[in-house]
Amino acid sequence: MVTQPAADRSATLKTDAAVELPDSAAPTLDAAALAELAPFGEERVVEVGDVLFRAGDQSSDFLVVLEGAVDIIRPDVEGDVLITTHVAGRFLGELTMVTGQRLYLTARVAQRGRVLAIPVDEFRRVMSSKPDLADTIFSAFVARREALRVGEGARAVRIIGSRYSREAMALRAFAARSRLPHTWIDLEGADDVEVLLADMGFRPRDTPVVVTSTGVLRRPSPGEFAEHLGLTFRPQPGYLFDLVVVGSGPAGLAAAVYGASEGLNTVSLDAFSTGGQAGASSRIENYVGFPNGISGEDLAARAAVQAQRLGARLNAPCEVAGLRVEEGFLVMVLADGSEIPARTVIIAAGARYQRLAVDNLERFEGAGVYYAATDLEARICGGQQVIVVGGGNSAGQAAIYLAQQGSQVSIVIRSGDLTHSMSHYLIERINAEPRIELITNTEVRALAGDPHLHHVELEHTPTGERRTVDCSGLFCFIGAEPATKWLAGLLELDSKGFILTDRSLPDSITSGPRFATRNPFPFEASVSGIFAVGDVRSGSMKRVAAAVGEGSSAVRSAIEHIATISD
Ligand SMILES: Cc1cc2nc3c(=O)[nH]c(=O)nc-3n(C[C@H](O)[C@H](O)[C@H](O)COP(=O)(O)OP(=O)(O)OC[C@H]3O[C@@H](n4cnc5c(N)ncnc54)[C@H](O)[C@@H]3O)c2cc1C
Numbered sequence: 001m002v003t004q005p006a007a008d009r010s011a012t013l014k015t016d017a018a019v020e021l022p023d024s025a026a027p028t029l030d031a032a033a034l035a036e037l038a039p040f041g042e043e044r045v046v047e048v049g050d051v052l053f054r055a056g057d058q059s060s061d062f063l064v065v066l067e068g069a070v071d072i073i074r075p076d077v078e079g080d081v082l083i084t085t086h087v088a089g090r091f092l093g094e095l096t097m098v099t100g101q102r103l104y105l106t107a108r109v110a111q112r113g114r115v116l117a118i119p120v121d122e123f124r125r126v127m128s129s130k131p132d133l134a135d136t137i138f139s140a141f142v143a144r145r146e147a148l149r150v151g152e153g154a155r156a157v158r159i160i161g162s163r164y165s166r167e168a169m170a171l172r173a174f175a176a177r178s179r180l181p182h183t184w185i186d187l188e189g190a191d192d193v194e195v196l197l198a199d200m201g202f203r204p205r206d207t208p209v210v211v212t213s214t215g216v217l218r219r220p221s222p223g224e225f226a227e228h229l230g231l232t233f234r235p236q237p238g239y240l241f242d243l244v245v246v247g248s249g250p251a252g253l254a255a256a257v258y259g260a261s262e263g264l265n266t267v268s269l270d271a272f273s274t275g276g277q278a279g280a281s282s283r284i285e286n287y288v289g290f291p292n293g294i295s296g297e298d299l300a301a302r303a304a305v306q307a308q309r310l311g312a313r314l315n316a317p318c319e320v321a322g323l324r325v326e327e328g329f330l331v332m333v334l335a336d337g338s339e340i341p342a343r344t345v346i347i348a349a350g351a352r353y354q355r356l357a358v359d360n361l362e363r364f365e366g367a368g369v370y371y372a373a374t375d376l377e378a379r380i381c382g383g384q385q386v387i388v389v390g391g392g393n394s395a396g397q398a399a400i401y402l403a404q405q406g407s408q409v410s411i412v413i414r415s416g417d418l419t420h421s422m423s424h425y426l427i428e429r430i431n432a433e434p435r436i437e438l439i440t441n442t443e444v445r446a447l448a449g450d451p452h453l454h455h456v457e458l459e460h461t462p463t464g465e466r467r468t469v470d471c472s473g474l475f476c477f478i479g480a481e482p483a484t485k486w487l488a489g490l491l492e493l494d495s496k497g498f499i500l501t502d503r504s505l506p507d508s509i510t511s512g513p514r515f516a517t518r519n520p521f522p523f524e525a526s527v528s529g530i531f532a533v534g535d536v537r538s539g540s541m542k543r544v545a546a547a548v549g550e551g552s553s554a555v556r557s558a559i560e561h562i563a564t565i566s567d
Contacts, residue, residue: 013073017152018082025143027136028089029064034116036133037064040126041118046070052092052107052115055156056214058230060103062123062137063092068113073106074156075213083153085110091137094144097123098308102230104156104181104213127309138309148181157182157229160193161208163380164452166366167219168208174222176376177273178231178316179301222272223317233269233315235338241265243558244332244342245551246320247483249276250544251534252348253303254551259346260312262555264562267340268312269332271319275300276350277480277535278544280372281394282401285425287544297374299544320349321486323530328565330529343529343565344558347487347499348551350535351480351542356389360447368453369474373398378405381473385410387456389444390477391418396426398475403435410469412439412458447474482536492526499532501525504539521557523550529561 029037041061046052046068053060055075063070065086072092074081083105086092092107097120118126127134148154159175161168163186175182187193187204194204200216202209210217210225217228226232242264245252252268259266270276278284278296285293304314322333323345332340353371355361361369370377373388383406388399391413399409411418411430417440418427430436439458445466446457456471482497492500492509500506502520509515509526523531531554534540534547 013071013080013082014076015082019084019147019151021084021147022143025140025147026084026086026090027140029091029136030089033133033136034064034066034089036130037116037118037126040122041116043114044117045113046109046115047112048109050109052109053103054106055104055212057103059096059100059120060093060107061120062097062118062126063107064116064118065090065092066114066116068109068115069111070115071108071110073108074104074152075106076155080106081152081155083148083151088113091140093141094148095141095305097141098305100230100313101180102214102228104229105153106213124311128311134309138305142305145179145181149179154181154183156213158185158211159183159208160185160187160197160211162187162204162451163189164367165208167221169366169376170222171208171210171220171225172376173372174225174273174317176374177275177279177297177300178226179297179304180229226317231315233267233313233318233334233338233340235340239341240329241267241340241342242562243267243344243346243555244269244330244340245346245348246323246332247271247276247348247350247534247536248274248300248304248314248316249348249350249534249547250278250300250303251350251536251547251551252276252346253300253307254548255346255348255533255555256307256312256314256551257303257310258552258555259558260307260310262559264555264558266307266312268307268314269318269320269334269340270314270316271335273316274304274314276348277394278547280374281397282374282378283397284544285397286423295374296544319486323487323490325490325527343562345530346523346551346554346558347525347530347532347536348534348547349483349486350547351482353390353394353477354479354481356444356474356476356478358444358447364447364449364453364474367451368449368472369447369476371476373401373475377473377475378402378407381405381407383407384472385470386473386475387412387444387469387471388475388477389413390479391415391421392477393423393426395475395477396422396430398477399436400426400429400433402473402475403433407435407473409436410439411436412442412444414441414443414461416440444474480535480542484536490527491530491532494538496538498538498540499525499536500538501532521560523554523557524561529558529565531557 072083243259245268248270256268281296283293319335321335448455533550
């Protein structure tokens with residue numbers, strides 16, 4: 001705890017942006033709840049001006065205000081900004097308590113009093129042993145995060161860049177998918193951006209720039225951004241995980257939830273961010289229990305919070321570049337060279353959409369060519385003419401969503417119709433949507449525009465006839481490729497590169513000594529202790545619900561494997 005000289009609060013704080021938190025975000029603990037918490041921590045007397053935690057700190061005790069008041073502040077070079085004030089009975093903190101993210105707000109005592117300080121390990125014990133309290137605390141953390149994402153708290157992280165910049169798009173997509181409170185400042189749209197940049201010693205060409213309470217990053221990659229926020233994996237020498245999950249799409253998140261809930265020390269690593277392909281979908285309509293559909297980002301965010309609440313660690317961006325077997329254990333080699341040993345591995349690395357074979361593609365990726373159709377991309381296209389390439393369900397979902405956002409959409413497919421590649425309900429919706437046209441027997445040949453995509457050249461393949469059409473966004477959902485290159489031959493794959501498991505394993509494996517006394521466990525791959533689930537698995541259904549089911553079920557197999565190696 002750092003003590004600052006007591007000062008006149010109103011003279012040093014901008015208070016006009018303070019938010020009244022909704023009740024769900026600011027519960028008051030009653031005497032019985034406080035008595036339950038008391039044995040987990042210790043009481044401290046606090047004086048006006050004491051800083052209980054500071055933006056940039058790695059973590060904080062869980063703090064409950066017993067008497068007095070504590071301000072939550074966003075530090076700013078132009079003067080600290082008051083976000084909210086917690087009074088007696090309220091507790092401090094938000095989702096950073098479980099995600100491991102560095103703190104981005106500061107807590108300063110506004111009125112002398114007492115706090116109950118519960119160390120992080122003891123806080124975890126509260127969360128696992130006191131379900132009613134855990135519900136109240138967790139619900140408040142989630143509600144606070146939502147309030148901070150839209151309110152003044154979002155200004156704690158600012159991303160400044162061009163809406164047409166690929167690097168800026170990558171940072172925004174990472175922040176959005178990770179549900180980070182942040183503000184986007186558009187070079188093309190906001191007033192005085194150049195002045196703001198000049199004040200920091202930057203010019204527009206130095207963007208994207210990320211400004212946080214603790215630093216300014218010039219043109220960071222999502223990985224550097226995540227590291228600055230404390231979200232990347234920090235190796236713990238000598239630590240052996242029960243379960244490492246590769247990929248945090250629907251299958252990986254489900255494996256993390258079930259792994260952690262079954263008491264396995266679980267970490268899920270994703271090369272990009274949580275959500276996988278599902279995170280690229282604006283609306284999933286066929287997931288059981290959500291009659292009105294749910295956005296992939298929402299579904300993934302809920303699953304991520306659930307996994308973390310149960311004790312799983314989720315880290316991203318964190319690419320697994322290799323996997324080897326060493327003395328009976330499995331060792332993940334990360335792209336930065338660090339290694340993570342584990343007893344079992346569930347590979348849920350999914351698939352990636354293939355890129356179009358056209359010149360200049362790279363120049364337009366993120367600047368008109370997209371592999372996701374969420375709110376972020378739809379806003380950039382701003383209701384203009386767009387093209388969706390592909391005839392599968394993902395293309396259909398994307399086309400409907402973009403049309404609903406006001407765009408005129410052309411679906412371009414190589415074949416003559418959609419019936420063999422798209423679900424019936426989507427075809428009906430497309431037929432009924434006047435803003436969508438279907439262009440068959442056609443391929444994209446060229447892209448043009450400066451700096452952003454403006455035109456696309458299409459070829460009608462049977463006749464060879466070419467035409468140029470206006471296009472502010474080209475959404476690419478063609479043939480998914482399994483993310484298995486990093487396995488470098490370790491596992492048996494099918495002819496398209498998907499991982500073979502259990503009954504589809506070749507006879508040479510199933511008739512070998514490993515399976516002399518038992519059949520392969522469900523989802524077991526050709527190397528002991530490794531399981532494959534979701535889109536990356538050969539023969540999988542390529543749907544969210546199927547991926548979730550497989551991820552959950554494979555944990556049972558992982559537990560059985562651990563039992564066999566522990567015997
Ligand atoms: C736009 C769109 C709309 C869709 N709509 C629907 C729908 O409405 N209904 C439906 O049922 N399905 C839909 N799908 C399909 C569905 O999203 C997928 O079937 C599902 O996401 C598969 O889940 P998964 O976890 O197996 O893989 P993925 O979702 O592909 O996730 C894999 C994850 O692994 C990570 N990864 C890959 N390699 C590595 C590595 N080496 N190291 C670390 N991480 C790695 C990736 O970054 C990714 O996040 C849609 C797909 C798209 C793209």
